[in-house]
Amino acid sequence: MSQPVLQVEELRTQFPTERGPLTAVDGISFAVAAGEVLGLVGESGCGKSVTARSILRLVPPPGRIVSGQIFLQGRNVLELSEAEMRGIRGADISLIFQNPMTSLNPALTIGWQLQEALLVHQRLPRAHARRRAVEALQAMGIPDAARRIDDYPHRFSGGMRQRVLIAMGLLNEPGLLIADEPTTALDVTIQAQILELLRVASRERRMAVLLITHDLGVVASLCRRVAVMYAGQIVEEATVDELFATPFHPYTQGLLRSLPRGHEDRDHLTTMPGLPPDMTDFPSGCRFRQRCAFAEAVCEKPPELLEVTPRHRARCWISQRDRRLAQPREVLPAVRVARTPESVPRAPLVELRDVTKRFSLSGSLPRRGAVVHSLNGVSLDVMAGETLGVVGESGCGKSTLGRITLGLYRPTTGTVRVDGRDPGDRTTALRHQLQMIFQDPWSSLDPRMRVAAVVTEPLRARGALQGRDARDRVRELLALVGLSEAMADRYPHELSGGQQQRVGIARALAGDPRLIVADEPVSSLDVSQQAQVLNLLKDLQARLGLTYLFISHDLSIVRFMSTRIAVMYLGKIVELGPARAVLAEPLHPYSIALRSAVPIPDPRRESGRARVILRGDVPSPLELPSGCLFRTRCPLAQEICARVVPPLTEHEPSRWAACHFVGSFDEMLRPTPPAGRAAGRPDPVARPHQPETP
Numbered sequence: 001m002s003q004p005v006l007q008v009e010e011l012r013t014q015f016p017t018e019r020g021p022l023t024a025v026d027g028i029s030f031a032v033a034a035g036e037v038l039g040l041v042g043e044s045g046c047g048k049s050v051t052a053r054s055i056l057r058l059v060p061p062p063g064r065i066v067s068g069q070i071f072l073q074g075r076n077v078l079e080l081s082e083a084e085m086r087g088i089r090g091a092d093i094s095l096i097f098q099n100p101m102t103s104l105n106p107a108l109t110i111g112w113q114l115q116e117a118l119l120v121h122q123r124l125p126r127a128h129a130r131r132r133a134v135e136a137l138q139a140m141g142i143p144d145a146a147r148r149i150d151d152y153p154h155r156f157s158g159g160m161r162q163r164v165l166i167a168m169g170l171l172n173e174p175g176l177l178i179a180d181e182p183t184t185a186l187d188v189t190i191q192a193q194i195l196e197l198l199r200v201a202s203r204e205r206r207m208a209v210l211l212i213t214h215d216l217g218v219v220a221s222l223c224r225r226v227a228v229m230y231a232g233q234i235v236e237e238a239t240v241d242e243l244f245a246t247p248f249h250p251y252t253q254g255l256l257r258s259l260p261r262g263h264e265d266r267d268h269l270t271t272m273p274g275l276p277p278d279m280t281d282f283p284s285g286c287r288f289r290q291r292c293a294f295a296e297a298v299c300e301k302p303p304e305l306l307e308v309t310p311r312h313r314a315r316c317w318i319s320q321r322d323r324r325l326a327q328p329r330e331v332l333p334a335v336r337v338a339r340t341p342e343s344v345p346r347a348p349l350v351e352l353r354d355v356t357k358r359f360s361l362s363g364s365l366p367r368r369g370a371v372v373h374s375l376n377g378v379s380l381d382v383m384a385g386e387t388l389g390v391v392g393e394s395g396c397g398k399s400t401l402g403r404i405t406l407g408l409y410r411p412t413t414g415t416v417r418v419d420g421r422d423p424g425d426r427t428t429a430l431r432h433q434l435q436m437i438f439q440d441p442w443s444s445l446d447p448r449m450r451v452a453a454v455v456t457e458p459l460r461a462r463g464a465l466q467g468r469d470a471r472d473r474v475r476e477l478l479a480l481v482g483l484s485e486a487m488a489d490r491y492p493h494e495l496s497g498g499q500q501q502r503v504g505i506a507r508a509l510a511g512d513p514r515l516i517v518a519d520e521p522v523s524s525l526d527v528s529q530q531a532q533v534l535n536l537l538k539d540l541q542a543r544l545g546l547t548y549l550f551i552s553h554d555l556s557i558v559r560f561m562s563t564r565i566a567v568m569y570l571g572k573i574v575e576l577g578p579a580r581a582v583l584a585e586p587l588h589p590y591s592i593a594l595r596s597a598v599p600i601p602d603p604r605r606e607s608g609r610a611r612v613i614l615r616g617d618v619p620s621p622l623e624l625p626s627g628c629l630f631r632t633r634c635p636l637a638q639e640i641c642a643r644v645v646p647p648l649t650e651h652e653p654s655r656w657a658a659c660h661f662v663g664s665f666d667e668m669l670r671p672t673p674p675a676g677r678a679a680g681r682p683d684p685v686a687r688p689h690q691p692e693t694p
Contacts, residue, residue: 004031004071005176005208006055011068013047013054019280024050024063026232026282032176037202037209039223039240041216041255043526045276047232048212049098052178055210056095057085073175091121094169098181103165104153110137110164111149117171136167141193143620160394162186166194173205180212184523187393187553189614192597195222214526216259217556217599220244228252231276231287234305238312241603248314250292258531259601260560268538269531269560286317294318349515349547350382350405355414357400357571361622373621374400375411376571376629379648382515387541387548389562389579391555391594395618397571398551402517405549406434418515432458435508439520441500445492451478451503452488458510477506481536498529505536509544517549522557534561555598559583567591570618570629573648577655587657589665590630628660636661 013025025047032038040048053059055070057077070077072093077085089095097103105113114133118124124132130149137145140163153161162182169177179198183191199222201207211223219226219240226243228236228251236249247253257270274291277283283290285300292299298317305315314320357375375397382388382405390398403409404416407423416423421430438444445454452474459470475485481502492500501521508516518537522530534557540546552558558565558579565582567575567590575588586592589612596612614633619625625632631641640660648658 004033005073006210007031007069007071008051008055009069009071011051011054011070012066013050013059013063014066015063017280022279023232023282024279025054027068028229028232028234030227030234030237032208032210034175034206034208035202036225037198037211037223039219039226040210040212040229041214041219041226042229043214043255043276043528045279046229047279048229049180051229052095052180052210052212055178056089056093058089058095087121090117090174091172092174093176093178094172094174096165096169096177096179096182098184104161106153109150109152110156114149114164114168114171117168121172132171133167136171137164139197140164140167141190163190163194166197170197170201173201174207176208176210177201178210178212181214182211183213183215183218188555188594188597188599189393191218191599195599198222215599216244216256216527216601220601220603221599228255231282232279233287233315235288235315236313237305242309242312244601244603246312248308248312248319249288249316250294250318251288254291255527256601258527260531260534260556261601269535271531271535272528286315346383346385348381349384349419350380350549351415351417352378352380352405353415354379355404355411355416357397357404357409358412370622373624374571375404376624378414378571378573380566380573380576382547382549383563384514384547385541385545386563387550387561389558389565390549390551390568391553391558391565392568393553393618395570395621396568398568399519400571401568402436402519402549402551405515406436406517407431432511433514435511435513435516437501437504437508437516437518437521439523441504441524442492444504445500447492449491450488451483451490451492451495454492454503455488455506455510458507473510477509480509480540481506482532498525498532501525501529501533502536505533505540509540513546515547515549517551519551520553521550523552523554530557537561555583555595567594570621570624572629572658573656574630574659575657576648577652581652581655587651587655587662588630588659589634589636589661592665628658636665 008031009029010027011025011029012023012027015022015024028051030038040051042048050059050063054065055077057065059065065078072088077088080088111130111133114136115126115129118129118132119126134145134149137149142148142160142163156164163186166182169179183194186194195218198209202209211219213219223240226238226240227234228249230251236243236247236252243252244256247256254270254272258272260269272291277287277290284302286292286295286303289295289299296318301317303315303317303320305313306320308314308320355375355378359372359374361370361372378401390401392398400409404411405418405423407416407425410424418430418434423430423434449457452471455474455477456470459473474488478485478487483499483502483506487495487499492503495503521537522533525533537548538561541548548561550558550561562579564577565579566573567582567588569590575582575586575591582591583595586595593612593614612635619629619632627643628634628637628641628646631637634641644660646658646660648656650656651662
């Protein structure tokens with residue numbers, strides 16, 4: 001490896017608590033060279049984000065770095081004054097935060113926040129700084145960037161805000177970029193563009209990148225090396241190819257086995273038992289041994305991070321002694337869920353007929369009174385007992401479709417029926433049989449209420465349960481979602497993200513629902529927690545006969561969960577069919593692009609794969625294109641596409657698509673072969689087209 005841009009040696013960061021010091025980072029060492037991308041992976045609470053903040057000396061008080069050294073281009077940042085650090089942050093080193101809404105100032109425009117870094121560090125004239133900021137937004141695929149630069153953060157979607165943060169991090173071309181979950185809130189098509197931008201910046205600008213993520217597909221696509229963190233320590237470090245091919249640590253094996261894979265038929269995901277240990281009271285010996293299926297007596301002694309093979313180190317007594325553990329094995333087999341045979345006839349539970357939804361904008365001119373076309377003629381049946389997956393980019397109407405189905409929104413035109421009744425009728429008992437699981441469990445739970453009150457609130461609002469009956473129901477619901485009775489007296493902040501999501505599921509089950517709309521229910525969870533929640537949802541469906549409308553931008557998860565898949569684009573369904581068929585052999589060019597953009601958590605399959613990366617962003621729902629709504633980004637578009645709206649037509653049994661050229665994709669959608677990647681690894685993503693405003 002060339003001279004490292006960043007070198008961390010024996011870093012230890014602690015937070016004082018009433019129970020003693022909490023050691024979030026415990027003696028880790030690693031280096032990142034110029035032009036290299038190092039992935040840092042692990043579950044929430046393992047110390048990844050604290051590591052990033054320690055490097056920038058931004059550890060929130062009362063936390064502090066108690067020992068170690070951090071060298072940035074040869075300078076020990078722990079010996080610099082605060083004034084010197086302010087000159088380094090944003091210029092020599094940048095951090096892309098995980099949560100864009102809390103990282104952007106809601107009182108300042110997007111443009112001012114972008115220009116600030118240029119004005120402070122490069123002292124550019126304001127007009128020049130503004131031009132650079134507009135160019136940065138355009139590079140991130142923000143449509144109409146010259147106008148949107150004067151908007152405030154709340155006018156941007158979550159994915160667009162994340163792209164603003166990435167643009168901010170790249171503006172001054174730092175020597176080191178730390179990206180903390182930079183693509184979590186992004187659609188797969190935008191994610192592919194952002195990953196390519198990071199790859200090009202690393203390769204052409206010789207920028208070192210420390211990528212913190214729980215998405216192992218992103219790691220396989222972008223990184224050259226990867227370090228796995230657990231309980232404040234690095235437990236395994238290797239090249240990406242070696243780690244994915246032969247993981248030596250049982251924790252790494254567990255993470256990899258927890259992943260849903262779009263090309264596999266699996267009725268369960270392998271999960272790891274338990275949670276990471278309390279960082280104020282680490283167990284003796286190996287910190288993973290209480291969750292490890294291979295633990296032996298020797299594991300009661302703390303293992304060191306030792307070389308198992310050249311360029312591959314692991315902190316495990318067992319793998320250092322017996323390399324056969326590198327062969328993939330299940331850490332803990334999950335219970336297999338009985339699935340309803342596809343041949344069993346089902347009746348529609350949900351029926352939508354030619355549904356449209358329009359929103360009129362309020363606020364300041366010039367957009368006051370403009371109409372947002374959120375749904376544009378959706379006709380759909382959801383069968384009782386099935387899981388219908390809904391996929392598409394942000395702004396395509398997925399969440400609006402879910403809320404229309406639940407009766408939370410009234411359709412502008414068209415009809416919606418659930419079990420033959422109007423879900424918007426507040427007088428019917430049907431309302432209590434329709435529930436929703438939200439994307440962010442933290443924001444959907446009242447932080448002032450204990451878990452018991454959160455779970456029983458729907459029942460108390462109806463006057464259905466009181467006193468002892470309510471407590472018994474809480475115990476029953478918590479057991480149903482795999483939580484102990486002791487959780488009932490805790491507040492949401494005392495739970496992990498996976499536990500919070502389980503509480504949200506318990507709350508949804510309180511009213512004995514028939515239909516649950518799950519809107520990105522696991523996007524904020526680690527892969528291990530994600531696997532537990534997905535298995536739970538499948539198990540509950542088999543036991544209770546639930547029907548799911550499952551909304552997600554992760555096609556691997558949708559493939560694992562769904563019976564059928566509906567692909568949405570700009571408020572219309574462009575493809576509908578069995579999950580396996582839609583993802584294996586899509587009929588619509590948009591479906592092909594979505595599938596192509598998904599990173600695969602396997603470097604061997606990623607390295608020889610080319611992609612169809614779409615131009616620009618989804619057109620504004622304020623001004624819909626004529627004809628086919630997808631034509632402004634479609635590589636197949638011809639004159640007929642601008643004149644004639646393609647109807648949703650059945651092209652094969654149970655397979656529907658809205659495209660004039662179904663069956664003509666082989667030559668017209670042939671992707672550009674991937675270009676070579678530096679350091680000998682092939683580049684898995686063809687460089688995207690320059691973004692353009694439709």
